[in-house]
Amino acid sequence: MNSFGNSDIRLLHVDDDAAFAELVGLSLERRCERFRVVSVGSAREALDRLDEEPAVDCVLSDYDMPEMDGLALLERVRETHPRLPFVLYTAKGGEEIAAEAIGNGVDDYIQKGSSAAHFLTLGTRIEREVARARAEREKQVRLEALEAAREGICIVDADGRFRYANETYLDLYGYERSELVGEPWQRLHTDAAVETIETDVLPHVAEHGQWGGTCVGLRADGTTFRESKSVSTLSGGELVIVVTEHEATDD
Template identity: 40%
Template sequence: MTDYHDATASARPSLEEAIEVLCVDDDPDYLELIEASLSEHDDLSIRTETVSSAALDAVDQVDCVVSDYDMPGMDGLGLHTEVRKRSPTLPFVLFTGSTQEELAERFPDDIWTEFLRKDDPKTAMPILAGRIRRLVDHHRTLQAANRSLTAIEAARDGIAVVGPDGTITFANRVFASRLGLEPDDLAGRPWQTCFPDDEVERLESTAIETVRDNWQWTGGCRYASDDGAEFTAQTRVTGLDDGSLVFCLTESDD
């Protein structure tokens, strides 16, 4: 049996709080331009700093860092390294006149870090605002989901969170054990590896499409454990605001 429920009214993380943004640039005039442009957006609260080392004192108080690259003393990537020591997942936008090719060897492979050329301010500033919102919304959603999932880690339901890229970002012990794995074994795997191929096709055409339309999907699913054995479980699939999915394995019948 498959049920479809409107998920719009379901409890979801609030993403409407003002976004605190720290902008770092050694050029005071350009920093003033960034502040003036971003401050036009009601949901963005801007603070500025011309010295990258001094900016580190404010990292714990903001939702996102926007930094120039070419600065005296500590450059933008040096600042990024120091920020990551304090906050491994804090959204960070390197906003610079340099090209990404010029920084390729040093630029981090990090989903919480993005690159944006300064270019024409009329074009670049709206894009910058959008990048900040997207990174912060994703970060807040994942934090809220992780807090909720931590609270139910000991519950009987199996829970797995799938990020917007289709890979599992969190699985509780119940979910992992049903597949013959540890939670860390599932991290980074595509969600499709948990199901037989024909079940993946069915889920993509039914459950995933339903969730994309802001509905919750409930139905029986065939899972494939790590040793190749299959089992059937009643499952709920729900979407989060950033495109993530939550699989909740509620009942099983071998």
């Protein structure tokens, strides 16, 4: 097999039926070159594999296995990999098993099959869960980067209200996140600064996509300060604003 790449889907398939596991692996890899399937014969082996090689994108697990069934494996996996997609793949049908699986937090539940159409569906649903998890992981990484930034960063929605502000931004203006999110951006500026922003800054951003300069910020305690500010447009009409304290003022 080729080494894993960024776009590969690294699937850990757990099934005590070795012949069926081989069929699944070959069928998925033939369907799409992105699949890299590793098969193990028990839940215990799956846990060992995750310890040795945590870079797995999805677990596809049989339900009825000796020693530890698929739902018991799910519970163990969630302890160390809470966001790892887990698909229960079983020959046993019925609403009772499906309800139990969903109640235990499985990401998807699929009954086994052997037709080409079945493996097409299986591959598509695994891809969907992996794409969802990767998007959530990327979003979390970006959020952590924003929170770690030394600059104050906020996002204002198309209606002019705060949708997000990092800790540095909140500290700069003296607010808790719950006090600011949902509020209009005008709350953090003097009347004169609001007029300047509405007259000069926002039209410039609308035309050029960004603006940079200085302005007067208004803290929660009523004091003001000179701020260095950059404003850029995001998709959907949102604005990302980056602020640092430029110079204290008694205005």
